[in-house]
Amino acid sequence: MILIAKKLIALDLDGTTLNDKPAISFKTKQAIAAAQQQGYVVSIVTGRPNRISENFYDDLGLNTPMINFNGNLGILPHNHWELEYQYTIEKDIVMDLLEKSKQLGINLLAVEGRNMFLANHGARNSFGFFPTVIKSNEVLNQQSLKDNPISITVELQPEAKESFMAYTRANFGDVVDVAPWGGPHAVVEVTTKGIQKATGLKVLSDYYGIRQDDIYAFGDEANDQSMISYAGHGIAMKNAIPSIKQIATDVTDFTNDEDGVARYLKDHMDIAVGL
Structure with a gap:
């Protein structure tokens, strides 16, 4: 069954959703929870393998598919997903x-x-x-x-x-x-070859029936380039490398260590959360 939601928030982990410890701050958890309550689909799209990202998935209380290995694996942690996929090397x-x-x-x-x-x-x-x-x-x-x-x-x-x-x-x-x-x-x-974070982002948006214009993707590093470009709203972190900022539609006012994602959701996307 294809689900319908108004917008998709795609989150890189390191340098973006995670602070420099690395961990997820209380403010970020609050903001992500509020986004989900307001009908946003929130998914992790990371270069990390699933073995060291599922803990953050659980910490955020997500129940959406997760994209790992820079788009090469798409799974629904702890559950079966009919669109689960992986790309492998000989x-x-x-x-x-x-x-x-x-x-x-x-x-x-x-x-x-x-x-x-x-x-x-x-x-x-x-x-x-x-x-x-x-x-x-x-x-x-x-x-x-x-x-x-x-x-x-x-x-x-x-x-x-x-x-x-x-x-x-x-x-x-x-x-x-x-x-x-x-x-x-x-x-x-x-x-x-040819598989990037945008590969997984397209699978997610097609699955949920969300238009490209309604995708908000947050990232900071070179491996985020494809999804920042693909999303209607590609948002670079304040701490992002220059090449990511150049292609982004917006840049957060705060770094990953200053709750940049959480503050952006509140200040620029009108997600009601007490920060």
Whole structure:
């Protein structure tokens, strides 16, 4: 059954809905709850895997589908969704990168799916998206990688980042996209070619019967570009990178660490919430 709602609010997590701790502030929870009570559909559209975003989904009290891995996975957490989807990468690509780890300057190579996490070893303490200690059944090798993953994440020696990206594009560029993360680490993500956050955003808006003009998408980083462009109202955070601000229809008056999303919902979208 297709549901009808007046507007869709699409939320990036890091640097947007989450503060710098990272956590969801009480004011943000209040504002999102008020938006839902007033008939808005609120969905998370994040680069994070589901394993480290479902806690925020639950914290916000959402019951809508969630988009993970920058558009490569769409699920309804804790429930079945008839439009659930995933885009995966051939295992042979993973094995090629793993075998060439040393010459490509790879420190950490991790692959993930909805219910899969494998890595060549634990992450360094400063690299917080991945566990520092992995179980024996989480070690990445030919035997443990039984299914095609959704995402390959590679942490590299800083001087090796550009050459790794060039190698991957030259050898597998017809089937994958290669994109660096923002932030201080030399991290690159490999995903299915042509799939972006806008892919998931379109699935959501079609599912709920919401026009493009009625989509409000909040983001701050390069991986938000497609959904900021796709949405009728692409809203960049005050702390967003310049290229995102340039394509946005509006910019919040406050940063993610100053409840920027919550304040925007109240001040610019007339969502009644006590802030």
